[in-house]
Amino acid sequence: MTNIPETGRTPRVQIRLVVIQVLVVSLLLTLGGRLWYLQIRNGDEYAKEASGNHVQQVVQPAVRGSILDARGVPLADNETRLVVSASRTDLMKMKDDGKGVLTKLADVLGVKPKEVTDKVRLCDSKTPQPCWNGSPYQPIPITDEATPKQALQIRERSEDFPGITAEPTAVRRYAAPGEANTAQVLGYLSPVTDNEIAKAKDTESPYLRSDQVGRSGLEREYDKELRGKAGVTRYEVDNLGRVIGQAKADKAEPGANVVTSIDARVQRIAEYELNEAMKEARKAFDKNTNENYKADSGAVVVMESKTGRVVAMASNPSYDPNAWVGGISGKDYAKLTGKTSNYPLLNRAIQGQAAPGSIFKVIPTTAAVNAGYPFDGRYECSSSYSVGNQVFKNYESKGYGAISLGQALEVSCDTVFYRLSHDEWKKDGGIKPKKDPADWFYKTAHQFGLGKETGIDLPNEVTGRVPDRQWKQSFWKANKTAWCKTGKRDGDYVQKLSYENCLEGNLLRAGDSVNYAIGQGDTLVTPIQMATIYSAISNGGTLYNPTLGKAIVSPDGKTVKEIAPKSHGKLPMTKKTRDEIDGALAGVATRGTAAWRFGGWPQDKIPMHAKTGTAEVYGKQTTSWFATYTDDYTIVMTIAQGGTGSGASGPAVRKLYNALYGVSPDGKIDSKQALLSQPQKSLPKIQGDGSIEAPKIEPYDPKKDEPPAEQQLAGPAGTAALGRRD
Template sequence: MNQRSRLSLLVIQIFFVSLMVALLGRLFYLQVAAGPTYRDAALSIQSRDVATPANRGFIVDSSGVPLALSKVALAITVDRTVIDKLPDEGVAVLRKLVKLLGLQYSDVWQRTRLCGELPKGVRAGCWTGSRFQPIPITKSADPALALRIVERSDRYPGISATPVAIRSYPQTLGVTGSHVLGYVGPLTEADLAGANGRTYFRSEFIGKTGLEIEYDEYLRGVPGIKTFIVDRKEAVTNTSQDTKPIAGNHLVTSLDVRLQAASEKALEGAVKRARSMGYRADGGAAVVLDVRNGQVLALASYPSFDPNAFERGLTIKEAQALYSEDNGVPALNRALQGLYAPASTFKAVSVVASKAAGYDLNKSYSCPSEVQVGTRAFQNFESKAQGTISMKKAIAISCDTIWYQIAYDEWVRDGGLRPKSNPNDHFFNAAKGFQVGVRTGVDLPSESAGRLADREYKKTWYEQNKAFYCNYRDRATKAQQTPFLLQLAQENCVDGDKIRGGDAVNFSIGQGDTVITPIKLAQMYAAIANGGTIWQPTIAKAVVSQQGEVIQTFEPIELGDISADSQTIAFLHDALQEVTLSGTSAGIFSRFPVPTAGKTGTAQVFGRNSNGTQKADTSWYASFAPAKKPRYAVVMMVSQGGFGASTSGVGVREIYETLFGVQGNIVKPELALFPKGKPPIKLPRISPAKKPAASILNPEKAKKEIAVTKP
């Protein structure tokens, strides 16, 4: 054998040896080093996890009255993984099922469709969870009918019945509380994928809105997990894990169920009163704050909805109604999400601005019927001239033209259309001091920030809209090409990035582009009431375990102050009380036994409703009481509700009647909600949830119930 052949043989031997070493190394890695990993993976292929959702913790008011709790009910569920395999994809089964249960086929079919399976416009009432989890079509099934379904599994394939813990909102004293409490619902694919950084099991229900989602991590508890080992035929051979569910903790809030009921009733009454006067009144909001610490004592939005409907299962009609403009969009939380021009309630900000600009609040000023600004005459309310009056009287009777003159003069001093490099901007800065345009930070989701229409806003707005206004004739509809709108478009094209004289005077009386939420206005008036401190509105007071142990408390959060001196705040207290004595709300609060302070607001609204009618004014009333030693701030707003006093002012008085125990014109201390004048600070004792009975059917059928719940 020559040298070359020996070399070739050696190379081949080395190759085979290397290959054997690699194979032996890989085998060692798979069987020894990575053995536990692959053993767990193999086990997971043979195991099936069954999650038992935990009982959700209560939400209670400041005295321990349950606002949301859990109770046992019987659910009928549909397994999409089974019915989808049927020749007709379960149509026949569902038709037999709805006939037995007395439901509508269209509602049940919609309820069992994943939202992603349906076109965007027809998703009302669809299933937001996964097709791999049981889809409940009713949670209030008759036990006898449930047993018939379980016993005839051949007739109802993919249909099951099981006792479940459902969320219940008892609506004590008629309280709906839907916008503050929220509701729960099934998991979405995004939830299961960990979009919010949490791990869930498919059978869980979680908070979707309101306090339910804000404090979900405390309320939902820990589900129990039972892991079954199965063979290739899915027969159970063993149980490797069995942990019991741990019930969720309770949430103690600052709400008072009596005050919440009174606020909801007063708000609904205000809306209906406005409608009786011929206004559209498409909705409203009411907020009650403790001025000492910002705690929310009541929060209502109208129209409302029944949060229990989400547990029963929404019909298509109910789901569509939640977002229907004709119904006032009940899903909208107007207290936090509704944005409205604040109108004359904003004059409290203008007082602070005027003082900062050097105006003497104790002097008298002219209140003419109108003020000419450029080519436009800005008129007083009802075009009435009031002569020369004090600024206190100007607040009381809501004179507009005094503020027009002051705001216009300050605009001119700041340079007008050619502003100075460092303008004083007293009105804008006063609004910033009240944190207008900034979210209050209330512990509820989806709060709107509002809008402060200052110089920065105007520049941003101009960049976004310049092309439209500079090509208005080509881009606007014929209906939008009125002489006024054409002139406005031309002005916006030329100098839409600047604060104009009209912008300045409108800003001073809460009109124009500045918009706020009702809870923001309540925060602002609470700050005036307490001497200038801006508190973050809070609803949660504490989280309490099932055993009564306090797990966490939530302390008041101070956000800043309104940058007004004590003399200005004292002036505001006197002037706002004068509103109720001789001003625009004097008729409403005539002979009211508790001195209050407040301000009416009637905001003009530009535009038309969906039916073509002109939009009506927004009705506001912002207040605090008692006038001298304030404890509560109460704000009510009715969208398209007309005048501030006659609509919202009456509603606010009704809330104060409940707070202070007023009947007629007499205070009855025994009827006051807080006899000592202050909401409770001590946490209530929460009664433990009663355990469900051994059977939600009857004792004779307990064994059959076990068959119903068997995994």
């Protein structure tokens, strides 16, 4: 056997090792180069592609809770409609981006193709409505008013309508039971905005893009409770939008129901009678302007006197909140918000401000007593009262001689309050006030709750205005430049007024105090403020926050959270003063300015109290006010440019009381005809499955409450029967 020397194999091994080393180095260089290419050279590009593989959400909207009246009658609930929707993801996969399918769909629905294509485009800063503000992965509703025939066509010819569905879906409905519209109280829904989503991101109740949220009324105030929790299914998708897996699914939870203190039966009458009162006012001639009264807006509030719960609240002009369901059209939106619309979206019960006229006089009466003037003292009710060169007249220039404060309320004597306010103004230093003036008449108004919100559970309540010294100063600062620019010493009335305001518009003048004492001048109140005040007089002095929400009931009915009445203070009067004012207001209804509207009323069984008011407004016709209460209810009605208090608003208020207590036109009480002789205390009955029993509401028949022809004409002789000012 021949031995091979070791030195003979060494070169081969070394060559192989070198080749392997070269291959390894080459591979490392290739991998390194590739990594550099992927991570550095084209890193941004691949990062963008990778970001396309992420999770998308498909939302199943929660069924919104119902808004019910005090007996369980639905005011706002949901109904099943045939909703036609489009999957934008499926449409975008088509060569023409789904235009052909949408055109065929428009033909089936009987609309123009543009109406359909506009609805599936995504909203941005440059895209006007209609457009889709939700997730592009969410089915986009095209219409919620599809007929069964249209839905059947789409479903039977599914191959012609890829990406299109027609399914029964719960849609918001404003039921208007018995024609009780309740529009401004309920509010409406519209899609959530990007700003709202961002603001609510870290809160307990974040929004999803598909959410519909309350925009006004109870829909907004109780949105969190009503909205529920949407179901969310999360899908993993690639950059082409293809689903590659399901990540997680959360089940939808329906919203809770809100039981209100509204009684749909009373609400329908309040709306009808307010509208009728306005129509009748437009038939009356205004001798001051030589034309009929315009009666262009009005409001009425029916409130439980002992709790502040609102039984009915109507505002006119009104609208149909169903116009917002499924997205409002541009034409309908213009009708609700345009310059000629008279703004029906406003709830004039809480947002309508006007001078209160003589229904304000309970406040200066209280102020006078608190300032030391005896209620039963004697005060001159002359036909007029002079302040400098200006003469302030009593209504119809009529005088009653020396009368008490109670009698001044009954006959609504202006000059008594002129004198009292002027005397207090002088005691406080007049045009050059003391360091700490008492300001009884202004301070008392604030103590009654004026100049601030009542705390009602509705959004966007306004505060009204108490024109005291502080307000005069701030108003003067804000307007001085304009007054000085337009004012003229020898100009017309407005120019002269601007000239005076330029010089001393920050000073509380004698004329300001005199006008203020009878609810005129710069004083502004809302109907809900005055209802709160008169209900407090009725209940002994407690100022309640007006409330509409009575209870929150969980979807299964197992959890009921009652909303208790809350007080925000007491009237600034003793029990003795309250009783004296209460007696005077009873006198207004039985022998004073409201007596002709309560002829035949069963005063011995249901004591009625009232105050009439007619507020003068520069450049406009007078505002009608009528404030009333019993032990159970307080009703306040106002009609802008409607004429006199008892003349315009009085008949409607009387009919509301007739319906509540079952009082016939001749004054007899029929308990079987009474809608609500006592406020509703119990909640509606809740079934085991969470549903609530709801009685049916019949439309209102106004004819049964019409008094005999001879009683319609009855009333004090002369001009009072045509409607005196107060």
